[in-house]
Amino acid sequence: xxxxxxxxxxxxxxxxxxxxxxxxxxxxxxxxxxxxxxxxxxxxxxxxxxxxxxxxxxxxxxxxxxxxxxxxxxxxxxxxxxxxxxxxxxxxxxxxxxxxxxxxxxxxxxxxxxx
Amino acid sequence: xxxxxxxxxxxxxxxxxxxxxxxxxxxxxxxxxxxxxxxxxxxxxxxxxxxxxxxxxxxxxxxxxxxxxxxxxxxxxxxxxxxxxxxxxxxxxxxxxxxxxxxxxxxxxxxxxxxxx
Numbered sequence: 564x565x566x567x568x569x570x571x572x573x574x575x576x577x578x579x580x581x582x583x584x585x586x587x588x589x590x591x592x593x594x595x596x597x598x599x600x601x602x603x604x605x606x607x608x609x610x611x612x613x614x615x616x617x618x619x620x621x622x623x624x625x626x627x628x629x630x631x632x633x634x635x636x637x638x639x640x641x642x643x644x645x646x647x648x649x650x651x652x653x654x655x656x657x658x659x660x661x662x663x664x665x666x667x668x669x670x671x672x673x674x675x676x677x678x
Numbered sequence: 679x680x681x682x683x684x685x686x687x688x689x690x691x692x693x694x695x696x697x698x699x700x701x702x703x704x705x706x707x708x709x710x711x712x713x714x715x716x717x718x719x720x721x722x723x724x725x726x727x728x729x730x731x732x733x734x735x736x737x738x739x740x741x742x743x744x745x746x747x748x749x750x751x752x753x754x755x756x757x758x759x760x761x762x763x764x765x766x767x768x769x770x771x772x773x774x775x776x777x778x779x780x781x782x783x784x785x786x787x788x789x790x791x792x793x794x795x
Binding site for chain 1 (some may be wrong): 682696710714721722723724727733737750762769771773775780781782783784785787788789791
């Protein structure tokens with residue numbers, strides 16, 4: 564599994580665009596990049612997934628450069644309710660059976676949005 | 679979208695008692711479910727993989743006799759913390775795999791907060 568590195572924490576203000584970058588220097592050819600969001604005392608929630616270039620949905624955008632060694636989660640016009648921990652995961656999406664199919668979460672980025 | 683529920687959402691028990699946590703996939707069948715544990719200010723740690731109709735697979739360091747897992751149907755997995763002690767107090771979260779979905783797009787339950795006194 565490719566190791567990921569994210570900032571431990573970030574601060575921003577309501578209405579701003581927030582970009583969280585994740586480094587994954589040893590990403591494999593078949594690996595996808597997936598981001599989860601976790602609010603306090605809740606289970607993680609899938610946000611977005613991509614392989615290359617740009618992916619956008621109703622919640623966020625994911626920018627992936629050509630070398631795919633990093634990715635950036637972009638949250639447009641954040642609000643107080645976007646305060647959460649954001650996790651970047653890298654994997655090839657394939658199930659192999661057994662415990663290897665569980666997800667490995669890093670420390671994530673604790674995003675704090677202020678008024 | 680796919681929904682996973684957990685019950686109870688929180689539980690307080692005395693040391694030495696056993697606690698059962700249920701994980702249900704509400705609108706899809708899950709042949710595989712996963713159990714995670716999360717301590718305060720830490721990330722999720724995979725405890726075990728629950729397979730419908732077969733024995734669970736436990737991660738290294740997780741006692742299978744203490745954390746009993748049963749996956750009796752395609753929509754229900756249970757985690758029983760036997761003889762719970764204060765150090766078992768944690769946030770327990772399950773996730774489920776929907777057939778056809780990539781591994782990294784699992785659906786997570788809301789979690790169960792366990793406090794052992």
